Amino acid sequence: MKDFLFLALAAIALSSCADVSGALFAGGDGTYDFKNDYLDSGFQVDESKIHLLDLESGAEDTIFALYVGDFAQIATDTIIVFLHGNTPSMDSYWQTAGLFANLVNKHHYGFIMYDYRGFGWSTGRSTGAESMAADYDAVLSFLQTKGLTSDRMVVVANSLGSLPAGPAAAGESRIPIQKLVMEVPQSTANVIMQNATGLSLPASMITSYKFDLSQNMEDYPGELLWMHGTEDDVAPVETAEAAMQKHRGTYYQEAVYEGAGHGLRWDIGDEEWSKVVLDFIRR
Amino acid sequence: MMKIKFSAVLAVLIVAVSCTPTKVIVPLKQGQWQIGVTQGRPQINEGYLPVLGAYAAKGVSETKTNYGGIQFSSLLLGAVQLEAGQVATLIPQQGFKPGVSYSYGVQSFLSTRDYAFRFYPEAGLNAYLKGGPHILNVSANTWVDPTWFLADFGRGQFFAPSFSTGYRLRYKWFEAQLEYKILNPTREIQIPQAYVPNTSGLGGKGFFYGIAINF
Numbered sequence: 001m002k003d004f005l006f007l008a009l010a011a012i013a014l015s016s017c018a019d020v021s022g023a024l025f026a027g028g029d030g031t032y033d034f035k036n037d038y039l040d041s042g043f044q045v046d047e048s049k050i051h052l053l054d055l056e057s058g059a060e061d062t063i064f065a066l067y068v069g070d071f072a073q074i075a076t077d078t079i080i081v082f083l084h085g086n087t088p089s090m091d092s093y094w095q096t097a098g099l100f101a102n103l104v105n106k107h108h109y110g111f112i113m114y115d116y117r118g119f120g121w122s123t124g125r126s127t128g129a130e131s132m133a134a135d136y137d138a139v140l141s142f143l144q145t146k147g148l149t150s151d152r153m154v155v156v157a158n159s160l161g162s163l164p165a166g167p168a169a170a171g172e173s174r175i176p177i178q179k180l181v182m183e184v185p186q187s188t189a190n191v192i193m194q195n196a197t198g199l200s201l202p203a204s205m206i207t208s209y210k211f212d213l214s215q216n217m218e219d220y221p222g223e224l225l226w227m228h229g230t231e232d233d234v235a236p237v238e239t240a241e242a243a244m245q246k247h248r249g250t251y252y253q254e255a256v257y258e259g260a261g262h263g264l265r266w267d268i269g270d271e272e273w274s275k276v277v278l279d280f281i282r283r
Numbered sequence: 284m285m286k287i288k289f290s291a292v293l294a295v296l297i298v299a300v301s302c303t304p305t306k307v308i309v310p311l312k313q314g315q316w317q318i319g320v321t322q323g324r325p326q327i328n329e330g331y332l333p334v335l336g337a338y339a340a341k342g343v344s345e346t347k348t349n350y351g352g353i354q355f356s357s358l359l360l361g362a363v364q365l366e367a368g369q370v371a372t373l374i375p376q377q378g379f380k381p382g383v384s385y386s387y388g389v390q391s392f393l394s395t396r397d398y399a400f401r402f403y404p405e406a407g408l409n410a411y412l413k414g415g416p417h418i419l420n421v422s423a424n425t426w427v428d429p430t431w432f433l434a435d436f437g438r439g440q441f442f443a444p445s446f447s448t449g450y451r452l453r454y455k456w457f458e459a460q461l462e463y464k465i466l467n468p469t470r471e472i473q474i475p476q477a478y479v480p481n482t483s484g485l486g487g488k489g490f491f492y493g494i495a496i497n498f
Binding site for chain 2: 186233235
């Protein structure tokens with residue numbers, strides 16, 4: 001017993017309480033070489049409408065955002081706010097930007113995406129809910145000053161992007177979200193922990209980032225489109241479904257594709273993907 | 284600064300959390316102490332972090348050994364993971380007829396962030412052949428999750444079994460240990476953006492190494 005007590009005390013004394021939430025983020029270098037040369041023929045944009053922005057996030061950091069469209073559009077048209085997945089930078093989503101810029105017809109909607117801290121050229125380091133919320137708010141602050149209103153904003157969150165989108169939808173967005181697309185979202189921090197260990201361990205054993213999209217969706221009053229593939233091994237469909245179906249807002253739609261994986265758009269094709277998203281935006 | 288991949292962190296968790304190495308297979312002599320360090324190496328598609336732990340064991344009789352251990356890797360991640368238990372001889376080895384020992388104990392976890400606490404009783408059976416300093420074993424062990432209902436979306440399960448085979452070289456003052464474990468083959472182990480080698484789509488796998496001194 002004495003030995004066990006000694007071990008217990010030693011454990012508490014030795015505990016460094018390192019937080020691994022930073023390890024969740026796969027931020028890296030970016031080139032930001034946003035040119036038509038790298039877009040499919042159907043996704044070409046007017047290169048004069050490509051705008052790279054740097055925005056202050058929090059007290060010390062600068063994040064980079066890409067806006068595709070006319071700035072004047074922000075005060076009058078629908079704007080897509082895209083929160084990208086866990087890749088080193090928004091470079092990986094240039095095709096996505098081209099797709100959104102060509103929904104309906106060329107530059108029908110304005111489109112903005114941004115790099116979280118530590119991704120691409122954005123400074124600092126993403127560490128969890130606080131940094132993610134600050135980065136999102138920096139983008140929303142910019143859009144708000146340009147005249148964007150709630151009824152013309154559509155938030156599209158891909159994978160990792162679902163983490164800041166959840167709390168924002170639940171009421172933390174300075175422009176309230178009325179339309180939200182959750183594409184291959186995660187569910188809760190606990191699920192990641194429990195799927196890795198097979199035990200009922202809470203995420204607080206390794207991180208202070210306790211995201212809970214099921215609670216966020218329960219608190220989100222607006223419209224939701226959830227898109228997922230049944231073979232997603234990054235964000236399991238079963239738990240994502242359980243989280244998304246907590247939604248009690250004004251409208252709920254799910255588009256689940258048999259055999260599709262985490263790269264949903266590539267698996268189901270741009271045509272199907274665009275149709276579902278566009279129908280949701282227009283409804 | 285070294286960049287730690289989330290998948291690697293979770294890989295550590297698979298081994299450090301869901302299954303620690305088997306501490307003692309053949310009970311120590313009465314009054315004998317064994318102090319050791321263990322390292323686990325979870326199999327994953329890329330990279331790994333060393334899963335380090337330490338334990339102390341004492342032979343309380345010729346057939347029973349008590350042990351206690353700590354996982355340093357869990358500690359570094361912010362969880363105090365302690366274990367304690369007993370290994371006892373069930374059937375002594377007779378010639379080439381393997382001996383059998385059983386173990387029971389408990390694993391406990393305390394989050395240093397919000398003081399969330401979990402404990403998992405465990406029990407296991409070991410069949411072993413000891414010849415001179417060489418010990419071969421096959422083992423089956425299961426953790427019991429009494430708080431399975433606390434898992435999100437009702438995905439908890441009551442048992443978390445593991446199966447292993449190992450080799451130990453035990454001298455009077457020294458012991459070296461090598462063990463291969465199949466972890467939790469009753470459910471799919473998932474780590475975002477990583478592939479976990481499995482058994483028919485279930486569980487994980489890992490190697491464990493250990494060295495110990497006896498006195």
